[in-house]
Amino acid sequence: MARTLSTQLLSRITLWSALLVTLTTGFAFWNTYQRESAEQVAELVDSAEQRVSAGSAVFIEAEKTTQVFADRFLTRYQKQVNQPHLIERFDAWFEEREPGVWRLRTPYFDGAFAFERWWQYLSGFVGRSDAPLDAERKSRIMMSLSVLQEFGPAWEHNFANTHVSMPENVLLNYWPQSNWGQSARADLDMTAYSVVGSTLQQNNPERRPNWTGLYFDETALDWVITFQRPIDWNGRHLLTPSHDVFLTSVIETFIANSTADHFVFNQKKQLVAGSPEFTKNKEYVGVIELEETEIDELVTVYQVVEQAAPTAADPVKIYLNELADHILIAVYVPGTQWWHVTRTSKKSLQAEAVVASLWVAALGAFILLTTVLIAWIFIRNQITKPIRQLxxxxxxIKQGKYESIANREIQLPLQTDNEIGLLANTVVDMSSHISAEQEFLEREVKKRTAELEQANQKLAMMAHADGLTALLNRRALDRDLQAICRAGVAQKTAVIMADVDFFKLYNDTYGHEAGDIALQRIAGVFMNLIVGGRVYRYGGEEIVALATVTSVDAALKRAEKLRAAIQNLTIPHSTSSYATITVSIGVTLIETDDTPETVLRRVDKSLYEAKKAGRNTVKSQ
Structure with a gap:
């Protein structure tokens, strides 16, 4: 037996050594080289796409927000045009400092409260125009200022500014850094310049939104690109909402922190930005004209990309063989239609791939040699030791110690791939059969018990939780009120009932999906502010909270904090008198002789008083 096992082991060592050494040094090396090369190109593509995604996020956001502005303005325009109060407001807010030139008064830039709103950082310039300054244009200007004030504060961190131009030589601005309307030249005709001019119907008959070319903003002292979305109604050009994007920080995202070369080209044969070695010692002028530059490398890169350029439909192009010494990766930049190009040396990629491949081959050879050495050193133990263990x-077995064998208290050659291993596994299987069956039954009992406990917990949660808001439901409220009333009032407990104002109108206007989202956000406010209490969804738009308090005043303060926090969510509600979603709140304390029914009637009455008082308020009983 010993001689048979030795022969088997020696044969296997010889066979595997010959095969693995030959295959590992050849096949593994080639495959590793190919994989490493492909992975390095894939990493470059991923890096380029991440740079473009980060850099172009502001461009994509500009297209979305101007559409939001357009939708909101047109909704108001159709309802409010030529309204007398808008005309009166224009006459009060604008001053004619030069003949035929009207400017928004300074208080609406510095900050002023008017018509139940706070107005700030607004400027307006109504220049000379052949069109009359009639009631319609005055209404249009005031509605535009209202939408600017509504959205401008939310957008000021993403864009340099938000502004509205009109074909009658009007520009309205939300720009915290500059009261532009007060400083603009009186003789300024904005429609004569390319930025505003490109939005006019005669220059843009397709009425497409557009990105302007780069231009230097003398007020901001930065290079700017502007997105403009013309708004027409019944074939008439009303206005154009726009965003300015300062490019200094955006360009840094495209080209910074990399060992490869990065370029940003537009489709007019201009370099918008590039790695420092291509722009150093040159005064930055926004773009470098490729037809005028003496840097042949830039021209060559542009020509390669231009011949098979990336597009919106096919945003990534890889150029492996177009240049002798370099690989190019071009990614389409949404919105601006620029090309972000990464250039890296073929030699550096090949060198890294070869190094990685050599390490893999060397590691494989080392493992094989070590395995053979260990096998030869321990060959005697691998034959004689298993026999002694058996x-x-x-x-x-002769002594009846089956459990000792089943628990592996003695070492057996179970992993040996020969007759000894087969015999060892048979011995263990025979010895562990009885104990294994018992252990299996015990595990099954524990498993079924755990599953039953989880099912009971899930049923309990489903019975007392609201599926939409994740709050507790009406059943849970009835249970908890009953428990509090039975236990007495060792601690004062406040019952706070809130009802969303004009919620049916909100659902009718914005849809039930928006209503569900609004309820979820309101529920989140309750969960954040009712610390140590419990919150329930009582009805469709009614929410009840139980909170431990020290007095009625403390309960009212907490309810007022909830009311203010929900109003501060500023969820738009155009059919509400408050313009945003608000809640009416009723408050009561649980008394000694109360029942759940008397508590709910009393708090419901206080909620009714809050609604009767005009809504968006807090009342107590």
Whole structure:
């Protein structure tokens, strides 16, 4: 037996050594080289796409927000045009400092409260125009200022500014850094310049939104690109909402922190930005004209990309063989239609791939040599030791110590791939059969018990939780009120009931999906502010909270904090008198002789008083 096992082991060592050494040094090396090369190109593509995604986020956001502005303005325009109060407001807010030139008064830039709103950082310039300054244009200007004030504060961190131009030589601005309307030249005709001019119907008959070319903003002292979305109604050009984007920080996102070269080209044969070695010692002028530059490398890169350029439909192009010494990766930049190009040396990629491949081959050879060496050193133990272990197991079986074998208290050659291994596994299987069956039954009992407990917990949660808001439901409220009323009032407990104002109108206007989202956000406010209490969804738009308090005043303060926090969510509600979603709140304390029914009637009455008082208020009983 010993001679048979030795022959088997030696044969396997010889066979595997010959095969693995030959295959590992050849096949593994080539495959590793190919994989490493492909992975390095994939990493470059991923890096380029991440740069473009980060850099172009502001461009995509500009297109979305101007559409939001357009939708909101047109909704108001159709309802409010030529309204007398808008005309009166224009006459009060604008001053004619020069003949035929009207400017928004300074208080609406510095900050002023008017018509139940706070107005700030607004400027307006109504220049000379052949069109009359009639009631319609005055109404249009005032509605535009209202929408600017509504959205401008939310957008000021993403864009340089938000402004509205009109074909009658009007520009309205939300720009915290500059009261532009007060400083603009009186003789300024904005429609004569390319930025505003490109939005006019005669220059843009397709009425497409557009990105302007780069231009230097003398007020901001930065290079700017502007997105403009013309708004027409019944074939008439009303206005154009726009965003200015300062490019200094955006360009840094495209080209900074990389060992590869990065370029940003537009489709007019201009370099918008590039790695420092291509722009150093040159005064930055926004773009470099490729037809005028002496840097042949830039021209060559542009020509390669231009011949098979990335597009919106096919945003990534890889150029492996177009240049002798370099690989190019071009990614389409949404919105601006620029090309972000990464250039890296073929030699550096090949060198890294070869190094990685050599390490893999060397590691494989080392493992093989080590395995052979260990096999030869321990060949005697691999034959004689398993036989001695089986002899010991046979003695345990003779003595009836099956559990010791099943628990592996003695070492057996179970992993040996020959007759000894087969025999060892048979011995263990025989010895562990009885104990294994018992352990299996015990595990099954524990498993079924745990599953039953989880099912009970899930049923309890489903019975007392609201599926939409994740708050507790009416059933849970009835249970908890009953428990509090039975236990007495050792601690004062406030019952706070809130009802969303004009919620049916909100659902009718914005849709039930928007209503569900609004309820979820309101529920989140309750969960954040009712610390140590419990919050329930009582009805469709009614929410109840139980909170431990020290007095009625403390309960009212907490309810007022909830009311203010929900109003501060500023969820738009155009059919509400408050313009945003608000809640009416009723408050009461649980008394000694109360029942759940008397508590709910009393708090419902206080909620009714809050609604009767005009809504968006807090009342108590």
């Amino acid at each position: 002899e010991k197991a046979a003695n345990y």
